[in-house]
Amino acid sequence: MKILVCDDDREIVDAIEIYLVQEGFQVAKAYDGEMALEVLREEKVDLLIIDVMMPKLDGIRAIMKIREESKLPIIVLSAKGGDADKILGLNVGADDYVTKPFNPLELVARVKSQIRRNTTLASNSLDSEKVYETGGLLVNDDLKKVTVDGEEVRLTPIEYNILLLLVKNQGKVFSINEIYEKIWNEEAFGADNTVAVHIRHIREKIEINPKEPRYLKVVWGVGYKIERS
Numbered sequence: 001m002k003i004l005v006c007d008d009d010r011e012i013v014d015a016i017e018i019y020l021v022q023e024g025f026q027v028a029k030a031y032d033g034e035m036a037l038e039v040l041r042e043e044k045v046d047l048l049i050i051d052v053m054m055p056k057l058d059g060i061r062a063i064m065k066i067r068e069e070s071k072l073p074i075i076v077l078s079a080k081g082g083d084a085d086k087i088l089g090l091n092v093g094a095d096d097y098v099t100k101p102f103n104p105l106e107l108v109a110r111v112k113s114q115i116r117r118n119t120t121l122a123s124n125s126l127d128s129e130k131v132y133e134t135g136g137l138l139v140n141d142d143l144k145k146v147t148v149d150g151e152e153v154r155l156t157p158i159e160y161n162i163l164l165l166l167v168k169n170q171g172k173v174f175s176i177n178e179i180y181e182k183i184w185n186e187e188a189f190g191a192d193n194t195v196a197v198h199i200r201h202i203r204e205k206i207e208i209n210p211k212e213p214r215y216l217k218v219v220w221g222v223g224y225k226i227e228r229s
Helices: 010-022 033-042 059-067 083-091 104-122 157-168 176-184 192-206
Strands: 002-006 026-030 047-051 074-078 096-099 131-134 137-140 145-148 151-153 216-219 223-226
Touching: 002 010, 002 033, 010 026, 010 104, 026 033, 033 047, 033 059, 047 059, 047 104, 059 074, 059 083, 074 083, 074 104, 083 096, 083 192, 096 104, 104 157, 131 157, 137 157, 157 176, 157 192, 157 223, 176 192, 176 223, 192 216
Parallel strands: 002 026, 002 047, 047 074, 074 096
Antiparallel strands: 131 137, 137 145, 145 151, 216 223
């Protein structure tokens, strides 16, 4: 497994590399968004760790470009502790975030979690057709493909996992904590914003009018569900 680490602070990149190599990962390095895009064009990368504030091309704009053609798992590094910066990263397609200064062991744990989740998605058995449908929404879990009224919708890995959880359990309401724990495989502490951002992103992609959703419904004070057709 190869991890691309992108940060304009070379000492941070080198430090992250040490911990990742100790865990058996290969590491590619970049020091701005443009370099990161070049590496992704030339090498097979399994996950990207990218800083937000960088010269030439910042992390947010780099993620936006990557998401135009790739579902690569992405973890954002942010020097800002405010929710707005974290939410911005999630909004443009990141799967997770870690705030600087960070515990390297926590970062490695999040990398493993994303890799494990992505690997599980890719290795699901194809013995039986796994297609989930309600109204015009169709999720083909064999092909990892989502369509709405016949038009393909591109989701990030986290968005796909959340939608799959809900569409496989149509009509069942999942609380924010339940969604977080099932998708992130860790206890939910302050997960409200993280889950809410991904839910909003999914709605923007699958709903004609996200403010009046047809599929992904909120049950106020309880959680979210996919409506049965």
